Amino acid sequence: xxxxxxxxxxxxxxxxxxxxxxxxALNIQAGSLSDIMRGKDGLGVSNAIKDKLELKFDxxxxxxxxxxxxxxxxxxxxxxxxxxxxxxFDMSLSDAKDLLVEEQRAEYLVNYLPFNDCTAYLPVxxxxxxxxYAAGEIIAIKEITNYEILQWGEAYVxxxxxxxxxxxxxxxxxxxxxxxxxxxxxxxxxxxxxxxxRKKNIQALYIIKGKITRNII
Numbered sequence: 001x002x003x004x005x006x007x008x009x010x011x012x013x014x015x016x017x018x019x020x021x022x023x024x025a026l027n028i029q030a031g032s033l034s035d036i037m038r039g040k041d042g043l044g045v046s047n048a049i050k051d052k053l054e055l056k057f058d059x060x061x062x063x064x065x066x067x068x069x070x071x072x073x074x075x076x077x078x079x080x081x082x083x084x085x086x087x088x089f090d091m092s093l094s095d096a097k098d099l100l101v102e103e104q105r106a107e108y109l110v111n112y113l114p115f116n117d118c119t120a121y122l123p124v125x126x127x128x129x130x131x132x133y134a135a136g137e138i139i140a141i142k143e144i145t146n147y148e149i150l151q152w153g154e155a156y157v158x159x160x161x162x163x164x165x166x167x168x169x170x171x172x173x174x175x176x177x178x179x180x181x182x183x184x185x186x187x188x189x190x191x192x193x194x195x196x197x198r199k200k201n202i203q204a205l206y207i208i209k210g211k212i213t214r215n216i217i
Contacts, residue, residue: 001067002039003045003064003065003066003083003182004036004037004038004039004043004044004045005037006035006063006064006067006071007037007045007049007064008037009071010028010053010057010064011072012053012071013071013142014057015074019033019034019037025056026049026052026053027052027090028049028093028205036049045064045134047134047136048123048135048136050064050175051123051136051138052090054086055090055107055137056107056108057072058072058073059071059072059073060072060073060158070206081128084109084111085108085109085110085111085112085116086109086110086111086112086115086118086119086120086121086140087106087107087108087110087117087121088106088107088108088109088110088120088121088122088138089106089107089108089120089121089122090123091122092125093122093125093159093168093169093170094168095155096121097121099132100127101164104175106120106156112212114210115140115209115210115212116140117142117209118140118141118209119141119142119143119206120141120206121138121139121140121141121212122138122139122141122157123136123137123138123139124136124137124138124139124170124211128169128170128171128180128186128187128188128191129155129170129171129186129187129188130187130188131188132155132187133155133170133187133208133211137211137212137213138211138212138213139157139170139208139210139211140208140209140210140211140212141206141207141209142207142209143204143205143206144156144205144206144207145205146187147182147199147202147205150182151171151173151207152173152174152175153173153174154172154207154208155170155171155172155173155207155208156171156173156205156206156207156208157169157170157204157205157206157208158170158171158184158197158202158205159202159203159204159205160197160201160202160203161201161202161203163201164197164198164201164202167197169184170208171184171185171186171195172184172185173185173189174194176196178203179199179203180197180198180200181196181198181201182196182197182198183196184196184197185196
């Protein structure tokens with residue numbers, strides 16, 4: 001049985017009656033799920049889908065990838081069913097807006113001690129910050145309220161207002177000659193050029209304290 005076939009088996013094991021219902025739970029298009037299950041054009045199960053399977057349904061990814069062990073963990077490590085922990089938001093930054101403060105929109109509360117002082121967990125999309133942060137990884141972010149005390153060269157999640165094009169991005173922050181401005185820079189050398197924003201246009205700023213893999217949560 002292939003990885004794609006085990007994904008199809010998971011739909012039955014999780015009692016989803018239709019592919020659309022399963023696709024909705026994974027936040028992908030039903031057609032995309034169908035293509036993956038059929039292995040169309042050599043498609044495999046992406047890391048983003050694997051993240052969701054493990055986070056939402058306790059799927060044992062070792063079983064999914066090579067058939068070893070049981071399909072599900074007996075107990076998911078690190079995710080606390082109580083109100084303790086840091087909210088994980090399964091959304092891209094372009095969708096995040098101000099939702100990071102709305103805990104009811106979180107998928108889970110992650111109780112992982114090293115980052116329990118953080119504001120939220122978010123998945124990484126895109127590769128502008130590769131290799132520092134790769135697509136599919138999960139970052140732990142902590143809100144910053146004093147924009148005069150920043151760690152130059154560190155990575156931040158930056159959200160700006162409409163005057164700065166409503167940016168929602170992960171970037172390294174560097175000091176600008178004008179103290180009212182900040183320089184934003186990608187860590188991927190293939191993304192050329194800096195972006196300069198004014199501090200007054202920042203709606204929210206979060207320092208990235210670290211990253212975790214799907215195996216940790």
